[in-house]
Structures are given as structure tokens and as C-alpha cells.
Amino acid sequence: MNSILFIAPHEEIASIAKKTLIEMNLSIPLIVAKNKIAVNIAKQSESTSIIISRGGTVRDLKKYTNKIIVDIGISLTNILKSIEKLHLAGCKNIAIISNNNIIEPESSIINIHQTSVKICPYSNDEDVSKIIENLLPKNIDGIIGDIKPVELAKKYNIKNSIYIESDIISIRKAINEALILANKQQKKQLRLQTLQSIIDNINEGIIVYNLNKQPIFYNKLGKEILNNNTVLAGKKGTAQLNNYLTMYKGKILDINNEKLLLDVISLDINNELNNQILIFQKVNLIEKTARKIQVALYQKGLYAKKTFNDILYKSPKMEKLLTTAKQFAQSNSNILIYGETGTGKEGLAQSIHNASQRHDKPFVSVNCASLPPTLIESELFGYVEGAFTGARKSGKKGLFEMAHTGTIFLDEIGDLPLDIQSRLLRVLQEREIMRIGDDKILPIDIRLICATNKNLKQLIHEGKFRQDLYYRINVLRITLPPLRERTEDISLLLDYYLNKYGQISTKNLATEINRYLLNYPWNGNIRELKNVAEVLAFIYKNDISLDDVKHILDDVNDISSSNTSMLTLPINNNLKNMEKTIIQQLIDKNYSNDEICHLLGISKVTLWRKTK
Known part of the structure; x- marks a missing residue:
């Protein structure tokens, strides 16, 4: 028990303590010292955190050291035995003079066996002489006390004086108390070391400041940051540190050739500002984590590939549309995308997801027209074991459940059966689902994007689409223009796909071919253009003619082909x-x-x- 030290003020206590330690099979260091000498020993013993002692030495150790001090008590039996000894010696007026940490701190007088016993506590050794001098006129003939009172009793010719002893019971009790404290301290230290080890091994740098803007705690990375930034180390003053934190909160810093993202958290306890915590995240690790998440989602098929950077355009109409779409991306409101077949509705939905705060969460795409009516409910909402014939034994998550915390894209929403429309409406209202065959409700957090190429208002008029659902999904609306209304983008798109499939461009085509393609209606929009470009790139020859191009267009679109x-x-x-x-x-x-x-x-x- 190197954390415990026993300092006995005199040999009598040391002798009893030594026997007690042997009986308890403990190897606690034992030293005989008192007052200032004991204090010096305690200060030099760095490994010691708990000290057992008694009397005035305890008082000095508490005053001049930061150790935990266990005070050896004195039992009432010992005091009564001492009084009995002096009574038998003929003493009629006895004074108990001791430190106020041993006896009660107030003076009092009691009578035992027709013997007057006056209790005289003191807090400083200098007070003992005055106490005895004040007692002399009162015919004090016996003193019970600590070392100091017993020594001075002889000086004042008081023949009968007894040192208050601590018996083996009191010493054993003090040792057990010290062992309990040491055990608690050891557990606390282990918890702190574990916590420090955890904090040191996380990827973030942590620095905690007190109200005076002095760093009072930091982890391994936090220490490196403090060593390389004088402002954060508090060496430039509080005002400059405050300005620095205000300026760079939420921004990227370059410290010691490493890019770090700074966040500042204020700790408010009882509505009062206490400490500030600085958290530094390594930007390269953030990027790696984001990539890992995206790879995991991609492997599950819950990944949005397209971003706004993938959308090719130069027309003002698309410029305005994408500006609006980027603004919508920052909202959690439902979005309805309208556009003809082949205008790129899903690509836009993916771009909105990747520009939103849910970009690192699942993106689930559902083509409502491609799901058979008998399966659409189970696919969207999932089912539990035994829900119906042919159900998986372990049940199955629905697409809404898979999209939790992310985005679900419902393409061709106009083809959704009316009964499923009712369930979808409830999901959007309550933000919760129930698997088929289950009685448990699951809360979900999703962002909904819908798309259609149909006139939903006409479908409402025909009784094929719910009006209340229409207003639920049509909160934010985007209408994608057909290619014939953004003719400025045709040559750009042709160049991209010609190069992608055959490393050629519109410059390789005759002027009349380019003119024809620019004026072509492109009823299939970008999808049709992509198909035509792929065929052109495949069969391209320097002498390709306009008739060849027309033939390609006919092959791609002609519904009255030879078959x-x-x-x-x-x-x-x-x-x-x-x-x-x-x-x-x-x-x-x-x-x-x-x-x-x-x-x-x-x-x-x-x-x-x-x-x-």
C-alpha cells in the first residue's frame, strides 16, 4: 500500500501501530515524526496520497499538504481510564487539554467521582501555555492531554499528567478507513486513466478551458495543437483567444500542416457559463469516414450516385431550375418533380439528396410503376414472419424502413394504387409505419421526393389519385423542361455522350447533321439523345451522311419497324x-x-x- 503512509507522533503510537499492521498482514510504511517534520516528510513522499496520524500533527498535515489525512481517534474508554488513574492518584481538579480535532471543540466542566474534569480544547500549540496558566489559580492538580500539554505540565510543576493514548481498536479503525479510501481512490484513478486513454485515442483533439480561458484539460491531439498555436495556448491573452474562437468556429484551421475542423461547445450549468470545450476533427478522417459510409450504402444499393455537378447544361432555364433545386435541398419538405420521360428526374432527385444534410444517409429509389400490385405493399412497408404465404422466415424490411434517416424517391408516383396511396398518406402524416402482419409501430425519419410524368390533377379528377396526398407531396415543386425547350443544351449533351461512347464530338459531324440534330424534337429527351449518341459513336465513319443519321433516329424511335x-x-x-x-x-x-x-x-x- 504505497499510497498510504502512517506517521506516528511518538513511539507509543508507533509501537501499537506496528503490532496492528503485522496482525492485519499489511506493509504500510511507518514513520515516527510530528508537526513540521511530519509535514516535510509528507511533502517529499510523492507516491503517498493518504496519511494516518493523530493530534496536532493531523492539524498541520491538513493545513500544509494536499494529502488525504485520516485522524486516529481516541475512544471514550481511554479517556475514562486516564481520569480513573488520576482520581486514584488523589487528583480532584483534572484538565483534559487536547487538540480540538480529538475532543469536542467547546470548553466544558463535568464531575466524575467527586472529581472536577475541565475540557480545554486548543487549535494552536502556542495556546497551550496560556490555557495552563489560566488553570493554575483553579488548583488544577492533574492534566490529561497530547504531547505538548504533558510536556508543559512538568514545566508548571503539575506532577500528575497522563498522555491520552490511542488503543489498538482506534488504530485499527483508522487503518481500515485509510484502506477504504485507498480502494476508492484506486478505482477513481483507474476510471480516470481509462477515460484519458479513450480520449487520447479518439480521432478528435479536445481542449477544455476554464472561465479565465486557461486550458485545464486536453487529450493527446489537443496537447499537440496547444504546442503549435500560441493563441489557443492562451499566451496571446483572453481577448485574442475569444476573437479567434468566434472567427474560426465551424471552420477549417491549418495547424502544424494538418487541416482541422473546429467546433466550440459552451458548458452551462445552472444557467451559468462554466467551461468551454474545443473539439478539433481531422478533415482527412472526416472525408475517409464519409467515403466509407458511401461505400457501405452503395454496396447495399442505397446510394445516390448523381450530384449537381453531373448535370450538364448551359441554358438559363436549367440554371434557374438548379438554383431553386439547391435551395430545396436544404429543406426537409416533400418535393414533387414533374417532367416528361427521359428528362432526368431521378438524377435530379439524387443530386438534391447529395446536397442535403442527409447526404451520408440512405437513398432509396422506388419505381412505383415497376412493382406488381400484389407486391407493392410488402415492398414499401415490409412484413414479419408468417405475414402471408411465401413470406421470408425472418420477415423483411420495407423500403421506407430502409430509407430511415435518409431520402426515399418515389418515381412514377401517379401509378401508385389508391389503397397504397392511403397508406402512404398516413406515413407522411404520422411519420411511422407498420409492417404487414405486425402490431408494432415503427417511427421513421425520411425526406420524400416524388416524380411523375403524368398530370396528377387530371388523375384526381378521374378518381385515380388522392387529392389530400397530392397536397402532401406537392410542397416544393420542380418542373424539368423537355429537351426541345432547352435547345442550348443539345450540343453540349451530344458532345458529352459522343465522347463517352466513341471519343468523337459534334465537330466530327457534318454541319447539316448538326443542324438536323439541333432541330430534332427529341420526344424521348435525354434518354433518347443518349441512345442516338451511342449508336452514332459505334457506327461513326468520316463519310456518315444525314440519311444515315435519320435512319438511326428511325431505328431508335420507329414503332412501325419491320417487326x-x-x-x-x-x-x-x-x-x-x-x-x-x-x-x-x-x-x-x-x-x-x-x-x-x-x-x-x-x-x-x-x-x-x-x-x-
Whole structure:
């Protein structure tokens, strides 16, 4: 127990303490010293935090050291035994003179066996002489006390004096108290060391200032910062430090060739400012963490690839639209994007997500038209085990649940069935979902972006879209212009995709071809332009003609190609049967579902309905 030191004021206590320590099987260092000498020993013993002692030595140790002092008490039995000894010696007027930390701090007189006992506490050794001198006229014939009173009793010719002893019980009690304190201190020190180790090993630098703007605590990185910045170290004065913190809070600093992001937190306790905490984050680690999060989300398919930097444009119309979109990105309100097929609605939704405060959270994209009606509810809201035949044994998270804390993008919202529209409305109102087959409600935090190429107001009029849902999703609205209304961007987009697919540009094409492409209506918008550019880049030759280009455009868009021109339409059937016949003939001619939907201008859900 190197943290405990026993300082006995005299040999009698040392002898009892030595026996007690042996009985308790303890190796606590034991020294005989008192007052100033004891104080000097305590100060030199750096490893000692707890000292056991008694009397005036305790008083001096408490006054002149910052150690924890355990005072050896005196039992009432010892005092009564001392009084009994003096009574048997014939003493009639006894004074108990001792430090006020041993006996009660107020003077008093008691009578025991027709013997008067006066209690005289003192706080300084200099007071003992005065106390005895004041007692002499009162015929004091016996003194019980500490070392000092007993020594002075002889000087004043008081023959009967007894030193107040501490018995083995009192000493054992003091040692046990010291052991308990040492154990608590050891646990506290271990907690502090663990906390310091944790704080030293985090990636942030931490500096804590007191009200006087002096650093009172810091971790390993915080110490490096203080060593390399005189302002933060407080060497330039409080005013300059305050200005520095105000100027750079939330900004990036360059300290010792390392970029650090500074945050300042004020600690208010009982509505009073106490300390300030500075937190420095390494910018390169922030970037690495962001990349890791994005990679993890990407691997789960919950990642938005596009940003505003990926959107190609030079037209004023798109400039204005994107300025608005960037402003909308900072809001959590629902957004409705309207645009024709192929105008880039999902790319814009991804860009808004990546420019928002949710950029490092999931981005879940749902094409409402591509989900079969029988599955759309379970896909959106999830289900628990046994919810229906064919359900996964462990259940499944819904897309809304997967988008928690991030953004969910509902494309082709106009194709959502009415019953699902009702559930979606409740989700938006309550911000909570319930899996199919479950009775538990799950709170969700999402940002909703919807897109459509349909006239939702017309669908409301036709009873195919809920009006209350329309107003819920149409808080912030963006209308993407078709390519024919942003002709300034056509050549820019053509150059980009021609270079991407064949490392050529519009400069490689004849003037008449460029003119034709610029004036072409592009009904399929950017998607159509991209397809045409890919074909052009693939078959490009220096002598490519305008007729070749027209042929390419026809191949991409012509719904009356050689395969479809041979369709047989039974004119005696109703419209429904005619649709089924056309679809079946296209399937027989090996058209894919995507191609059939594109040719007939219908969604995959509609195709699924017509073929089931």
C-alpha cells in the first residue's frame, strides 16, 4: 500500500501501530515524526496520497499538504481510564487539554467521582501555555492531554499528567478507513486513466478551458495543437483567444500542416457559463469516414450516385431550375418533380439528396410503376414472419424502413394504387409505419421526393389519385423542361455522350447533321439523345451522311419497324382484346418488356395487368 503512509507522533503510537499492521498482514510504511517534520516528510513522499496520524500533527498535515489525512481517534474508554488513574492518584481538579480535532471543540466542566474534569480544547500549540496558566489559580492538580500539554505540565510543576493514548481498536479503525479510501481512490484513478486513454485515442483533439480561458484539460491531439498555436495556448491573452474562437468556429484551421475542423461547445450549468470545450476533427478522417459510409450504402444499393455537378447544361432555364433545386435541398419538405420521360428526374432527385444534410444517409429509389400490385405493399412497408404465404422466415424490411434517416424517391408516383396511396398518406402524416402482419409501430425519419410524368390533377379528377396526398407531396415543386425547350443544351449533351461512347464530338459531324440534330424534337429527351449518341459513336465513319443519321433516329424511335409493321389487328374484337393481341404478337416477335412498354407508351404495371 504505497499510497498510504502512517506517521506516528511518538513511539507509543508507533509501537501499537506496528503490532496492528503485522496482525492485519499489511506493509504500510511507518514513520515516527510530528508537526513540521511530519509535514516535510509528507511533502517529499510523492507516491503517498493518504496519511494516518493523530493530534496536532493531523492539524498541520491538513493545513500544509494536499494529502488525504485520516485522524486516529481516541475512544471514550481511554479517556475514562486516564481520569480513573488520576482520581486514584488523589487528583480532584483534572484538565483534559487536547487538540480540538480529538475532543469536542467547546470548553466544558463535568464531575466524575467527586472529581472536577475541565475540557480545554486548543487549535494552536502556542495556546497551550496560556490555557495552563489560566488553570493554575483553579488548583488544577492533574492534566490529561497530547504531547505538548504533558510536556508543559512538568514545566508548571503539575506532577500528575497522563498522555491520552490511542488503543489498538482506534488504530485499527483508522487503518481500515485509510484502506477504504485507498480502494476508492484506486478505482477513481483507474476510471480516470481509462477515460484519458479513450480520449487520447479518439480521432478528435479536445481542449477544455476554464472561465479565465486557461486550458485545464486536453487529450493527446489537443496537447499537440496547444504546442503549435500560441493563441489557443492562451499566451496571446483572453481577448485574442475569444476573437479567434468566434472567427474560426465551424471552420477549417491549418495547424502544424494538418487541416482541422473546429467546433466550440459552451458548458452551462445552472444557467451559468462554466467551461468551454474545443473539439478539433481531422478533415482527412472526416472525408475517409464519409467515403466509407458511401461505400457501405452503395454496396447495399442505397446510394445516390448523381450530384449537381453531373448535370450538364448551359441554358438559363436549367440554371434557374438548379438554383431553386439547391435551395430545396436544404429543406426537409416533400418535393414533387414533374417532367416528361427521359428528362432526368431521378438524377435530379439524387443530386438534391447529395446536397442535403442527409447526404451520408440512405437513398432509396422506388419505381412505383415497376412493382406488381400484389407486391407493392410488402415492398414499401415490409412484413414479419408468417405475414402471408411465401413470406421470408425472418420477415423483411420495407423500403421506407430502409430509407430511415435518409431520402426515399418515389418515381412514377401517379401509378401508385389508391389503397397504397392511403397508406402512404398516413406515413407522411404520422411519420411511422407498420409492417404487414405486425402490431408494432415503427417511427421513421425520411425526406420524400416524388416524380411523375403524368398530370396528377387530371388523375384526381378521374378518381385515380388522392387529392389530400397530392397536397402532401406537392410542397416544393420542380418542373424539368423537355429537351426541345432547352435547345442550348443539345450540343453540349451530344458532345458529352459522343465522347463517352466513341471519343468523337459534334465537330466530327457534318454541319447539316448538326443542324438536323439541333432541330430534332427529341420526344424521348435525354434518354433518347443518349441512345442516338451511342449508336452514332459505334457506327461513326468520316463519310456518315444525314440519311444515315435519320435512319438511326428511325431505328431508335420507329414503332412501325419491320417487326411491328406485320402485326395483325382483328378489327371485329373490342379494344381490350385488340390490346392483348398486339402485346402477344410483340412478345412472339421477341420484343422485351421494356421495348413493348416503350412502343405502346404504357408502364410495366399496365403491361403486367394486360398479360396476366
